[in-house]
Amino acid sequence: MSPQPSEEAPALVITPPRGWAGLGLRELWHYRELFGFLVWRDIKVMYKQTALGAAWAILVPLTQMVIFAFIFGEVANLPTDGLPAPVFYYAALLPWTYFAQSVTMGSNSLVGSANLLTKIYFPRLILPASACIMNLVNFAIAFAILALLMAWHGLAPSGSALLLPLLLLMALVTALGASLFLAALNVKYRDVRFAVPFLVQVWMYLSVLLPFSALTPERFGAWRYLCGLNPMAGVIEGFRWCLFRTDEAFAARAEAPWPLIAIGAVSMAAIFALGLVYFRRTERMFADIV
């Protein structure tokens, strides 16, 4: 009398949510195909009906690099750890642009998909996560330019470059943590829309324009490690170190970034945990108030 119960279709129980929601990894796995489709959609749509198309992925960090190299390298004469200014700044702007675009898109992902939120159920986490994943495509495109720049300046990558994926993962998790928090906050307070560009800009000054070597131990002592609380500082210093440590001029000036990365990893975990907890706590109200 009872045709195929549980096996394929386990009984689903809906009750009012209580207390702390778990990670929901199991459910995320269940919805992995939808996740894939949304990432695919975002990548596919990203450059539709644009005149320049994927060139945008290169144009943004490249333009910033030119400005930075000119103003801070030529005019202000900030130290570049013995590297040509274009390479020095581009290597920082590469992970930074990835991070900034992920946070910007991620924090708008829920509000931008209000019609999905109010009509269909799926783990809401997919939306900000999709924004952080799809920006990897832009990163990959922009990375090709870095290779060209390095070849032009006769810089060979060191074997440590194999660590770059780990650093990129650190940027991704930080971006996801920040996106989760800001996206959830954005559902409730539309102020976030105005705050994010501002926040990203301030964050950029702290990450890109402040080479760690500028904070000399003589002047700042152990306090200089405070800037490691920004995980992106560790990521950027790490990027430079891994790419350029075979360059003699750089190796003579630059300091190994490991303490920064270690502090950044702790800070990243905290940002991610905060973002995730806040997201999961407010998630149940999204459809009612978005």
Add this chain to the structure above:
Amino acid sequence: MGGDIAIRIEGLGKRYRLGQSVNLTRTFRETLVSLPRHLGQRLRGSPAAAPAGTGAGDGAPPGWFWALRGVSFEVPRGEVIGIIGRNGAGKSTLLKILSRITVPTEGRVEMCGRLASLLEVGTGFHPELTGRENIYLNGAILGMRRAEIAAKFDEIVAFAEIEKFLDTPVKRYSSGMYVRLAFAVAAHLEPEILVVDEVLAVGDAEFQRKCLGKMESVATGGRTVLFVSHNMQAVRRLCTRGVLLHEGTVQSEGEITGVIDAYLRSSAHQEPNAEITPDMHRTYPPAYEIHRVEIRNAGGEATATLLMDERFTLRLHGRAHRPVQGLRVGVTFRGGDGARLATIVAGPDGGISTGTLQGAEDVLTAQIENVFMPGPHSLDISVKSGGGDWVDFIEGIQFTVAPVSSSGREPILGGYVRLDAQWSHAGRRSDAA
């Protein structure tokens, strides 16, 4: 739970803050300003933690209301069950909880099997993507596996009749093609439990017939179906059992005929020519509100009773609360059994230009030839934005067509409308050689 129950609902309740969709989107400043007051309330006992009362409307702290309260019923496996009730009765809240879009405040639902809802067809369609791409995307959003979509792909394309436009971005589709494609994807879902909303009644007549046919085959295929509709004919035809919701509670439940009768007896009688009360609106206040509907007979008097062939005037009084672009106001005429008889629309494509409906006191006037047969009728008023989003919806404004025409008594025939037919005859008498 038993293998022959598909859905078991126990004491389900959902509480909303009044005007939640509008007011909760606050700015930081407002929250900061009201923080001391909220903290004060916290200390004296938070409203969110107030004990549950009994019955809708009870036990809700000020500023909150129960959209659904103490709802319990079971849906046997393979049953087609009709969920009926007025606007604001809690139908859509119930569906949203079942499809897990929103969470309940209290109670419990047990469900056996995958549930898919056709609350809105075309959700997640991306205008820049092609028909082919959107079939995959939409299918995944509705909960189909990739392999499942691939297996049904040809069927979906054939059902939607868009073979030639598969690789065209859907933003270049006509609205008919768009709707057909959206429905085709949704119709090929094969969940154990299917939730269908009335929105399915879209597209041209030919397509509607196809949709109803599909619905019927699903219904007879042993699938559990929850069917939400105002069209009592369709409900009667498709459903075996029904649940009548009224103000968030179950008013009647059981065999479909009895439930429909209870609905028709109880449905609110909002008379025309009176101010429409806030509870008649789907949400209040909407961005654009129709606050008064007048029916005037040929003599210009306000009335709720029309003669059979009378030319009458419909006057809609509206006011804007917030600016909305490209408003469209639609009026749907229904027969006594809820069947949709006709819809008229005022909007950019109906002779009323965009931007006209922005004032504090708008009056839309329509001159209409009454073609309806005698009996009770009702009007629904819908207001939609240029983008097709719901702005306001009022249903069940009652009027009657008297069995009298301006030229005196006329024979009452079956059907909903009178057709002006000019007969002529050609032929020979059979007895003529």
